[in-house]
Amino acid sequence: MGSESPQLHIFFFPFMAHGHMIPTIDMAKLFASQGVKATIITTPLNAPLFSKSIQRARDLGFDIHIRTLKFPAVEAGLPEGCENVDTITSNEPNKGLLTKFAVATSMLQEPLEHLLQECRPDCLVADMFFPWANDAAAKFGMPRLVFHGTGFFPLCVSECIKLYEPHKKASSDSEPFVVPGLPGDIKLTRKQLPDFVFEDIQDDRTRFFKQVKESDLKSYGIVVNSFYELEPAYADHFRQVLGRKAWHIGPVSLYNRGIEDKAERGKQASIDEHECLKWLDSKKPNSVVYVCFGSVANFNSAQLMEIAVGLEASGQQFIWVVRRDKADKGNEDWLPEGFEKRMEGKGLIIRGWAPQVLILDHEATGGFVTHCGWNSTLEAVSAGVPMVTWPVAAEQFYNEKFVTQVVKNGVAVGVQQWTRLVGDFVKSENVEKAVKEIMVGDKAEEIRSRAKAVAGMAKRAIENGGSSNSSLKALIEELKLCRH
Numbered sequence: 001m002g003s004e005s006p007q008l009h010i011f012f013f014p015f016m017a018h019g020h021m022i023p024t025i026d027m028a029k030l031f032a033s034q035g036v037k038a039t040i041i042t043t044p045l046n047a048p049l050f051s052k053s054i055q056r057a058r059d060l061g062f063d064i065h066i067r068t069l070k071f072p073a074v075e076a077g078l079p080e081g082c083e084n085v086d087t088i089t090s091n092e093p094n095k096g097l098l099t100k101f102a103v104a105t106s107m108l109q110e111p112l113e114h115l116l117q118e119c120r121p122d123c124l125v126a127d128m129f130f131p132w133a134n135d136a137a138a139k140f141g142m143p144r145l146v147f148h149g150t151g152f153f154p155l156c157v158s159e160c161i162k163l164y165e166p167h168k169k170a171s172s173d174s175e176p177f178v179v180p181g182l183p184g185d186i187k188l189t190r191k192q193l194p195d196f197v198f199e200d201i202q203d204d205r206t207r208f209f210k211q212v213k214e215s216d217l218k219s220y221g222i223v224v225n226s227f228y229e230l231e232p233a234y235a236d237h238f239r240q241v242l243g244r245k246a247w248h249i250g251p252v253s254l255y256n257r258g259i260e261d262k263a264e265r266g267k268q269a270s271i272d273e274h275e276c277l278k279w280l281d282s283k284k285p286n287s288v289v290y291v292c293f294g295s296v297a298n299f300n301s302a303q304l305m306e307i308a309v310g311l312e313a314s315g316q317q318f319i320w321v322v323r324r325d326k327a328d329k330g331n332e333d334w335l336p337e338g339f340e341k342r343m344e345g346k347g348l349i350i351r352g353w354a355p356q357v358l359i360l361d362h363e364a365t366g367g368f369v370t371h372c373g374w375n376s377t378l379e380a381v382s383a384g385v386p387m388v389t390w391p392v393a394a395e396q397f398y399n400e401k402f403v404t405q406v407v408k409n410g411v412a413v414g415v416q417q418w419t420r421l422v423g424d425f426v427k428s429e430n431v432e433k434a435v436k437e438i439m440v441g442d443k444a445e446e447i448r449s450r451a452k453a454v455a456g457m458a459k460r461a462i463e464n465g466g467s468s469n470s471s472l473k474a475l476i477e478e479l480k481l482c483r484h
């Protein structure tokens, strides 16, 4: 590609959280597969999380590199070695540390500028959480693209809520209101909105999100991990009504085709991938429900207990990922007496990190209980797996509406309250009911066939000439024209 013009060089700078780093690494590899030189910027302790996968891409001949910036953890008042949001939220979520983490990331502007000066790339793709990245890119006359890590639908909902403030007119926290100005009759309640929507709470967090929005508007455009056929009305709305410049290039997870690439995303998995595949291979198609709540959300022991009871009562086979680190291993107060013994062969608990895409892509996996992080949602869409939606934080309630009201490839577990990190309480009966609903019966079949049809569209979108492939190529051509 582009033999006449010099090679395009793009910097990719993800926020240091797995839900942001994982798709950005996929994206960098995707651009590199199109002949672009891709450099991923991260910090020393985050680089090893994906260095093997980058090495594999290099072995294939991709021009892809990692450069690190020292992370000023101690300078910002964080414990030494705290370079990923994961290290803050894996045990007791600590609000103070999250604020310090944000301070530390903002201190990366200067070292990033030094690197931009040294390497002079043609474009900077920087995470939404780096609102100062526009200024850094502008100093060197290059465009800055924003990566949110989320889809058109949640971006549109977020924007319409900000523009029309429908929550202010609702008579109570639990009264559903329609999101105005948005295609579809999308209903939400005040309880389901992220806290930073309530601008009357003037704290560092709301101020920060204001900067993020402003930076979005001033950026060159937005790269979206989605595909047109999944959300045509919202992709159009985002561009034509909200007036944003955006390119859809996903689902980026689909570019991981080998077992190693699918298994080694984010952290080192807590189960050997071959052992996991062997377990799944012994099961019938669509007979296992996979339960995982992403890399940040947390539940207390009482909630984990309800999940265990609900799963057992559903009678379904399952793989359940529980984010309890090594220190908790001795303390199993979250499991009913004799649970693992009773579930032997029927249920597998992974303590820590699971090879999620490998599991979702296996034909035995027939359902996914998810917190509706955009990556997880899109990975399930790509694999054609129906979902039980259990949103916790961030824009996850918007994503739930997308699954249950727009694509209709899942059912809600019934959680009502947005929380920052620790999920709102759901009873075992709700877990049992929702799991059965997507796994057995006529309604389950109907949802499954819809999910499979959308997965087919996802695969076609990334093929040569598909909607995401064309959008990616158009973006590359435009960036070539931008450079001087």
Ligand code: UDP
Pocket: 018, 019, 020, 022, 023, 265, 266, 292, 293, 294, 295, 296, 297, 321, 352, 353, 354, 355, 356, 357, 372, 373, 374, 375, 376, 377, 379
């Ligand atoms: N993930 C994984 N194994 C786990 C938990 C998460 O591979 O045990 C991956 C998952 O496949 C997804 C990402 O981590 O790519 C989580 O991103 P998402 O947007 O779903 O949620 P977040 O972690 O940002 O809340």
